[in-house]
Amino acid sequence: MDHPKQLWKPTQQFKDEAGLTTYMTWLQKNYHLSFSGYQELWSWSVENIATFWESLWKYFDIISGSPYEQVMTTDPMPDTRWFTKSSINFAEHIFRKYSDDRPAILFSNEQGVSKEISWSALKNSVASLQHSLKKWGMNPGDRMVAFLPNIPEATISFLAGNGLGMVWSSCSPDFGTTAVIDRFAQIEPRVLITVDGYHYGGKAFDKRAEVAEIVKALPTVEKVIVIPYLNTGLDVPQQVMWDEAVSSEAIDPTFIKMPFDHPIWVLYSSGTTGIPKAITHSQGGVLMELLKYLTFHNDVKEGDRSFWYTTTGWMMWNYLQGALLCGASIVLYDGSPAYPEIDQLWNLADKFGITHLGTSAGYVVANMKASAQPGKKFDLSGLVSIGSTGSPLPPEGFDWIYEEIGSDIWLTSISGGTDVCSAFVGGCPLLPVYSGEIQCRALGCDLHAYNEEGEPVLDEVGEMVITSPMPSMPVYFWNDPGKERYRASYFEEFPGVWRHGDWIRITPRQGIVIYGRSDATLNRGGIRIGTSEIYRAVDAVPEIADSLIVCIEREKGEFYMPLFVVLRQGEKLDETLIKKINSTIRSAYTPRHVPDEILVIPEIPYTISGKKTEAPVKKILMGKDPAKAIKKDALRNPQVLEYFIELANKINENNIRN
Structure with missing residues (x-):
């Protein structure tokens, strides 16, 4: 493997002032442990799981209504229980960072609305909404669901419900009606908080009809709190306007301490092949994980x-709330990251003096392709770090950040998921940044690459697995007796070991390179190819706006690997461009990476959470019933599936003729 370029390394001052260094100093004083560097600390954290998490309980001074009996039980994953007999409240830990010296929330949207919400205003709004919830008879364990954009009311609602021990769940208003019902109906909510519509890309989207349909499909909902975001209002049963729901003069929030493993929120899998899995996280597990990460x-x-660019329908919204635990102000943005210009997020960083800016690999690549120069256009001097997630960030994306944003930026490419509402691998303020490489495995995350025999390998591509439990692993899937769906999702391939479904390589520097989802792997003649390698090469072709690749296994050991491309406006796919694409892929990788055919399509099918859908497309092209291959309502743009259904019919007709 090539030795990648080092793009950044922390100064001694940066390392000395890092929260990680403070923790290591504390470990030396309180546990008489000293470490030569991060890798030694990581090894200790995964070899001494109970001691590590116990140290975090003490270090972060977790507030508990009763002492814990055991840090962790000896039950194997997924039945391990943590900090038994303890009782905590997540929101209580948020509000211990109350300060009149800084805002709690900074908000902006596409329409140019900007506001600051002080800790005092946040506290009062939370207490006032809690007053209404208590008046309506809401109890610990009751579900509160939200159909909201990324607006301050979402954060207020979550904290209010959480303080009372309620279970939170949210979808963003760009979700289709069926997608929302498929998710919320599973957990039988008592309260729904909703808007009448939203803005995106300069357009208004009226959602009144959809909300009425959602309310009708959720018979357990007793109160619908309406935020008139488009100023059109709603007319649904049991509705209460937001201003009325927060009209009480209550000042002090209530914090009901719940068992450590009491649900904090329900997140959902993408639901591409069935009803989305209702992934349920615990109060304590999320608290400990977010404080750590x-x-x-x-x-x-x-x-x-x-700041993270996110909607309420993606786990990064939940993750972002955790920054309040650290005493940071959270920056919320509602709108398109590329409206009115591709560089909108950098504009936000300038406007609000953002310290930590999180975005997606796709956004970085789009800026790179658009030849954006945000470092020259905006004042980004306040930025300390840039985070990237959602898909693997190619080395060119790393390089673009350092060329166009600044040489002193700490770039933290991360990867985790809805499954743990955090990152398995990501940033480390004590280590250098290498092009195309995630810096480290996170503390307490016993992560390895397994070969097909289930053996750990170094500097080889393998299945990403976690071999020891983490407190933020789901406590269960909602409505999953015996944890059957839970076990099937992670533990079927390697008994007792969590298989996450990514191809990774752990480098000699202990960094991580991710090659894409293992269930969408291109297997050509026994050679496994990560989809991210193809995308990296195609991203370098300026005529291509987006792409998707699959590899279909045929009889007699034959393969068909088509590349689907979306062309930039004004471009056409002729022989010259085909040769250019193929030669770019071949020179970057191998002849095996070159597709059998290049086909133009109007757009790439994406899930609502922004993932390309290689595996379902592959199933459709192999002749599987499209209704069983993917749920259209799980897609952001389901109409594009018609193209693949037609292509599948042609492929099957040709096979019959031949």
């Missing part, structure tokens, strides 16, 4: 301004 791996400190 944000403090040590994102280095979020009091007074920082933390």
Whole structure:
């Protein structure tokens, strides 16, 4: 493997001031442990799982209504229980960072609305909404669901419900009606908070009809809190306007301490092949994980301004709320990241003095292709780190950040998921950044690459697995007796070991390279090819706006590997461009990476959470019933599936003729 280019390394001052260094100093004083560097610390954290998590309980001074009996039980995954007999409240830990010296929330949207919400205003709004919830008879364990954009009311609602021990769940208003019902109906909510519509890309989207349909499909809902975001209002049963719901003069929030493993929220799998899995996380597991990751791996400190571009339908929204645990202000944005210009997020960083800016690999690549120069256009001097997630960030994306944003930026490419509402691998303020490489495995995350025999390998591509439990693993899937769906999702391939479904390589530097989803792997003649390698090469072709690749296994050991491309406006796929694409792929990788055919399509099918759908497309092209291959309502743009259905029919007709 090539030795990648080192793009950044922390100064001694940066390392000395890192939250991770403070923790290591604390370990030396309180546990008489000293480490030569991060890798030694990581090894200790996964070899001494119970001691590591116990140290975090003490280090972060977790508030518990009763002492714990055991740090962790000896039950194997997924039945391990943590900090038994303890009782905590997540929102209580948020509000212990109350300060009149800085805002709690900074908000902006496409329409140019900007506002700051002080800790005092946040506290009052949370207490006031809690007053209404209590008046309506809401109890710990009751579900509160939200159909909301990324607006302050979502954060207020979550904290209010959480303080009372309610279970949160949210979908963004760009979700289709069936997608929302498929998710919320599973958990039988008592309260729904909704808008009448939203804006995106300069357009208004009226959602009144959809909300009425959702309310009708959720018979357990007793109260519908309406935020008139488009100023059209709603007319649904049991509705209460937001201003009325927060009209009480209550000042102090209530914090009901719940068992450590009491649900905090329900997140959902993409639901591409069936009803989405209702992934249920625990109060304590999420609290411990977010404190660990944000403090040590994102280095979020009091007074920082933390931002991730996200909707309420993606786990990064939940993750972002955790920055409040660290005393940071959270920055919320509602709108398109590329409206009115591709560089809108950099504009936000300038406007709000963002310290930690999180985005997607796709956004970075889109800026790179558009030849954006945000470092020259905006004042980004406040930026300490840039986070990237959602899909693997190619080395060219790393290089673009350092060329166009600044040479002193700490770039933290991360990967985790809805499954743990955090990152398995990501940033480390003590280590250098290498092009195309994630810096480290996170503390307490016993992650390895397994070969097909289930053996750990180094500097080879293998299945990403986690071999020891983590507190933030789901406590269960909702409505999954005996944890059957839970076990089937992660533990079928390697008994007792969590298989996550990514191809990774752990480099000699202990960094991580991710090659894409293992269930969408291109297997050509026994050679496994990560989809991210193809995308990296195609991203370098300026005429191509987006792409998707699959490899279909045929009889007699033959393969058909088509590349689907979306052309930039004004471009056409002629022989010259085909040769250019193929030669770019061949020179970057091998002849095996070159597709059998290149086909133009109007757009790439994406899930609502922004993932390309290689595996379902592959199933459709192999002749599987499209209704069983993918649920259209799980897609952001389901109409594009018609193209693949027609192509599958042609392929099957040709096979019959031949």
